[in-house]
Each structure stands twice: as structure tokens, then as C-alpha cells.
Amino acid sequence: LNLLNPWNIAALLIILLFVGFFAGSYPALYLSGFRPIGVLRETVTKGRGGRIFRRALVIFQFSLSIILIICTMIIFNQMDYIRSKNIGINKDHVMYHYMSGGSQDKYEVMKAELLQNPNILSVSRGNSLPFWIGSNSGGFDWEGSEGNNDVLIGFTFVDYNYEKVMGLNLASGRFYDEQFVTDTTRIVINEKLAGFITDEEAVGKWISWGEDHIEIIGVVEDFHHLPMHHEIDPLVMILDPDRGGYLFVRYNPQNKEAAEAHFQQVWEKINPNYPYDPQLLDHRYQQTYEDERMLGEIFRVFTILAIFISCLGLFGMAAYIAEQRTREISIRKVYGAETPGLVYIMTRDFMRWIVLANVIAWPIAWFAMQRWLENYIYHTRISV
Secondary structure, eight states: OOTTSHHHHHHHHHHHHHHHHHHHHHHHHHHHTSOHHHHHTTOOOOOHHHHHHHHHHHHHHHHHHHHHHHHHHHHHHHHHHHHHSOOSSOOTTEEEEEOOGGGTTTHHHHHHHHTTSTTEEEEEEESSOTTOOOOEEOOOEETTOTTOOOOOEEEEEEOTTHHHHHTOOEEEEOOOOTTOGGGGGEEEEEHHHHHHHOSSOOTTOEEESSSSEEEEEEEEOOOOOSOTTSOOOOEEEEEOGGGOOEEEEEEOGGGHHHHHHHHHHHHHHHOTTSOOOOEEHHHHHHHTTHHHHHHHHHHHHHHHHHHHHHHHHHHHHHHHHHHHTHHHHHHHHHTTOOHHHHHHHHHHHHHHHHHHHHHHHHHHHHHHHHHHHTTOSSOOOOOO
16 A cells, blocks of 8 residues: 555545544534533433443444454464465475576586585476466367367476476376486376376376377376465476476475575576575465465454454443442442452443344354455365
8 A cells, every 4th residue: 555645645534534523423412412500510311322322332343343353363264274285385495596697598507516415405497486377278189088178278387307396296107207308299287187188097198289199198196386266277287498487496404504505606606697586485485375464464453453442442331330330339339249249230231242242243254254265266164
């Protein structure tokens, strides 16, 4: 939110005037209805309408607070679900670097030098981050399709050892291997696409994207190649290293500093004119859900404010009622009433209001968060 934007400033001023006007209207109108002589003699009577209005405000405030509490809990539950869910990729202990400058042409040299350090476990490259493969296309055909191939298929370009760096699991067949020179004309797919192609073993069948029939040599287990808002789609992984703009390096977590130092040394040696600026794959994954994290923080702040304001209003109401019932409390004490009994009498009405606020808030919060969770194909459950 750009606070220097004139429209945003105007909107905030309008909200300020609107809230200030309505916040000041009630006490002004309420007090203007009193006769001064009655106020001075303390003979002002409190009408039933005023009590109902005050109770309605307290119930409204607490309903909002409860709604915010529930929404905040569900948002954080969803974030925990996203963080803890196995997305089919081992994104921990992986660095990546955009292949700027001459690093693309000198990739093989860089890869060989990186692997000389035992703390660098595997190196590969690809044209997109593994959890953000947004490219897709139609026009694919496959063996036994019978013309039923009107489906969008995601695709990404990878290099050898990609499955080792990303920790992908093979469901059947194998991944690309430098020992097989014909792998450049073969293809690896995911389980979702294999299910479209056949109910049996997909390895050995062909798929085409144009005129050539390309043999399927491997099927990887499904992984979330798009954020949780999207269902896992059919995917093909094409061996085309020259299109890989990202360099991926899996390192030994026990010697992260040594691995980073070696990576920097190799990068600056081979690509000295471009800054060394690696990123951690896991951190980049968390940034994918930055909007959700910010939403959770905003709800948490507003929840704290709402609870504080509601309790402040409730405290004022309690003090007001206690003042009105001073004589009653004194008489009850004279007749032997205990403090717990007096507390129960004083809080009995408030508890009813809180229960009513919950009855109002729960269905509203459930409906609102159910609609919000519908934005995610994969999401947490709303439990009692």
C-alpha cells in the first residue's frame, strides 16, 4: 500500500472522518437529551433502550474479535500445512543461481570444478524453479490416445542429475543418463500424465509433440510443480540443457559454509564480471507464499487490537454496572454474601453476551474461511 498515493491518503481521511463522526454522534446525542438540572441532582434515569444498545455494541465487538481469532488461527494452520506438507521435492540444502553472463556456455567446466569439492553433492540446471513450472501447452499426442488428448500438459527443460539435486523419486523406469546418448530424443513424465496415457506401465510407450514419436523412459512420482492453489497437472521433463537458465547445487548440510565458499570461488573464477548472488531454494519456496504470511500477520495485529478494544469496552461496562449496583452489593455483603457469589452475579449477564457472540461469530468465520480455503486445491481442514 503506497501511503504517498493521493487516492490512498484521501481514502484514509474519509475513513477517519466517517469513524470520528459516528463515534462522536452517539455520546453527543445521548448527552444532549439530558436536562442539566437532572444531571446536577443525579436524578437522570437510564432507559431500557440505552442498555440494549450498549449490550448490542459489546456483542458486536466480541463477535468481531472471535471472528478475527478464528480466521487468524485458520490462516496460520494453512501456513503450517504448506510448510510441513511433503511437496515431492527435497528443497532443503539446495542453492541456485541464475546463469548470467558466460556461465551458460561454460556450464560443463563450472560443473566439473564444483564437483571437485566433496561438500558439493550434485549439480544440474533447469529453465524454471521446480515448484513454479508455469509453462504448459496442448497438442500432445500419445500411444493409444484415440484422439482423446485435449489436455494441457506442463513442461520444463532439465539436465542430467536433475532428479538427484531435487530429490525426485522415480515411480518406474529411469531418469536421463549421460551413458545413453539417445536420451536426447526420449522423455520423462510424471505419474499424472502416465495415468492419462495408460492404465498399465507407461515406460516404453511413446508421446509426441509435433511429428516425432518420443519414447517414455521414466515416470517420476507426482510433485507440486505449482503452488498449492493449483492441482498437480500432467508434466513432461525434457532433456535440453541449453535452455536451463538456473544452476542448481545440492550441498552437504554439515559443511554448508565450505560448500558456499567453493561455489563462490568457482563462480568468480569462471564468471568474474557478474556478481555472485546465490539463493536458497527453501527460502524461495517460502517467499512463494509471502502474501499468505502477510495476511496472517495483518490478521494477528487486528485480532490483538480488537481483543484489546473489546475488553476495554467490557471493562467500562462492568465498572458502570458495578457503580449502579453499589447499594445492592453492600446489602448482599451485609447478609453474608461471599465474593465468588457476587462475582457470579456481576458476570452472569456478560457470560450470556459472550456465548451469544460465539453463536454469531462461528458460522460467519466458518463460511468466510471456507471460501478462502477454496483458493487452495490442497488445504487444511477447519476443525472444531
